[in-house]
Amino acid sequence: MLKIDNLHVRVAGKHILRGLSLEVHPGEVHAIMGPNGAGKSTLGNVLAGREGYEVTEGSVLFEGKDLLQLEPEERAAEGMFLAFQYPVEIPGVNNTYFLRAALNAQRRHRGEAELDSMQFLKRVREKMSVLHMRDELLHRAVNEGFSGGEKKRNEIFQMAVLEPKLAVLDETDSGLDIDALKLVAEGVNLMRSPARALLVITHYQRLLDYIKPDFVHVLAEGRIVESGGPELARELEQHGYAWVKDRIAP
Amino acid sequence: MTALLDSFQASFSALPTALIDAHGLGDARRAAMLRTVAEGLPSQRSEGWKYTALRALSARSFVAAADTPRLHPAALTDIPAPRLVFVNGQLDPGLSEFFNLPEGLSVRALSSVLDAGDAGAVRSLARRFDAPDDTFARLNAALAIEGALVHVAAGAQILAPLHLVFVGAPAAGDIASHSRHTLELGENSRLIVVEHHIASGAHRHLGNHLMEVLVQRGATLTHARLQDEDAGATLMARTDATLAANAVYHRVDLELGGGLSRHELNVALAGEQAQFLSSGAALAGGRRHIDTRLDVQHDARDTRCDLLWRGLAADRGRLAFHGGITINAGADGSDARLSNKNLLLSDSAEIDTQPVLQIHADEVKAAHGATIGQLDATSLFYLRSRGIPAQQARVLLTLAFCREALAAIGDLAMIELLSPRLESRLADLETVE
Helix, strand or coil: EEEEEEEEEEEECCEEEEEEEEEEECCEEEEECCCCCHHHCCCCCCCHCCCCCCEEEEEEEEEEEEEHHHHHHHHHHHHHHEECCCCCCCEEEEEHHHHHHHHHHHHHHHCCCCCCCHHHHHHHHHHHHHCCCCCCHHHCCCCCCCCHHHHHHHHHHHHHHCCCCCCECCCCCCCCCCCHHHHHHHHHHHHCHHHHHHEEEEECCHHCCCCCCCEEEEEEEEEEEEECCCCHHHCCCCCCHHHHHHCCCC | CCCCHHHHHHHHHHCCCHHHHHCCHHHHHHHHHHHHHHHHCCCCCCCHHHCCCCCHHHHCCECCCCCCCCCCHHHHHHCCCCCCEECCCCEEECCHHHHHHCCCCEEEEEHHHHCCCCCCHHHHHCCCCCCCHHHHHHHHHHCCCCEEEEEEECCCCCCCEEEEEEEECCCCCEEEEEEEEEEEEEECCEEECCCCCCCCCCCCEEEEEEEEECCCCCEEEEEEEECCCCCCEEEEEEEEHHHHHCCCEEEEEEEEEEEEEEEEHHHHHEECCEEEEEEEEEECCCCCEEEEEEEEEEECCCCCCEEEEEEEEEECEEEEEEEEEEEECCCCCCEEEEEEEECCCCCCCCCEEEEEECCCCCCEEEEEEEEECCHHHHHHHHHHHHHHHHHHHHHHHHHHHHHHHHHCCCCHHHHHHHHHHHHHHHCCCCCCC
């Protein structure tokens, strides 16, 4: 589904990713862990197509297509979703309106029929009930005045409505207390399916207690230095990232 | 003399003497014309015209409308009665519907009053405009023979909006029209007015509108002005409003079209606790030039103004905004607010904003701010990352930006009426990435 090969990325003249390779197949859950500054968020942003991230070397194939050639909206329509570390507040744009515009734009791109407001509302209601979202949030502007937890849940809610093939969760656990974390993780787990892959980017092992990964990768100094199963996350928790740094070949 | 003033002089000379002299206005009209010709057009050296050059306009010639072009009524289906429709400055009786008006509301065409009416109805036409920059008002005083005269009797509550529709229609020549309007609300009355400036096709006419508004004690006027003219049109508009004690003037302006559109909005808060609540959005796309000048005078105690204006300039558009508020001596306890935020959407566009607050009274509250910025890149990326195409995302964000101004009117029916025009113009804005 996703094949990243020897990816080098420069941000504001600084080399952040230096030869990152990773392969993700449908149904898999991969966790990317790493110390601050390792390039975790850069990976999420470059996959989603944010401006200012210059790919100097390497390739990214998504479902066989050259992802790096696509505009952000095309990537979304192809099934890529990024849950933002810092979801953006957009005053004046209604949450429901925004989500319907997004879903229908994606459907148009894929040559599918757009959903009318009744069909859309039905879908939204279903997803809201499983995520325990308050109705009131739908009527507000996108993320405006949302608490940190509400914003993160809104990201997962958007993911649930848009039903991507690959979801990248960028530090979705940051800033959440344990109850909010459980709710978010529960939402994510409901999204797991044999056809969908998840890439969970996190600094702490805590989130992985609730979202069980199939693979754990350690990102340091711009590339993956260690890969393993869930036990790798626990090792990291015990030994800290200093342990990883020692293992980076000079 | 410039070609422009030459053509105005010719139009004046062609007016029937009886029309010029109607109701004893002849001397005032001739004096106004003479002075305009003698002084010429305002130059950019004048502070009030600093951002609007009239050089190109001064080289053009206009003719007076000969006859009203036939307009298909379907063009106005979204504008309900009661309505007064002017095509190229001339009243179109076929399209206008202002007969079974509610009690207390009087609507007349200036032309009918000049023909055979009481002088009282046109007494405002005798007003002299003496300030050097009053050029277009003087031209209006000389040349205006048409317009809308609206009067609401004391205590009358007129809840169905009255529509004043000004249509620019394609014609053989470039037509200049000078229209003079009055809106007068008696004590404790209420009126809702919507001014439409629209086009039925491409044209290069000039419309010179002068509207006088008088809101008597305790009366409430809600007034929307939708300027959605053709890209070739030139509009020179001026609104002079006077508010008596406890009067409320609630106003929303949408400047969406035209080639050159200038609006001077002068409001005197003459009576205690009078309130002027004004919001607006101006969109300068293409090569459009929009110049809005607000001048609010607090002349009495405890008066209030709240001005919330949003501006967008894209492509090669130019936007000038002047927000002048003066709290005069004796207007103690006044409350004045001005917020002017702007989005500059292209490198070739230009925005000039100038908030000017002068305070000569005590115990006043005053706040003003003006900003010019760009669309937030993070918000844009957020929308796009969800699948919304770049152009649609920009429209969403700019609409959200302008909607604040529209929402301030607080009248849902009015918002529904104006919103589609705003949305379609925003979608057309040629934004440059």
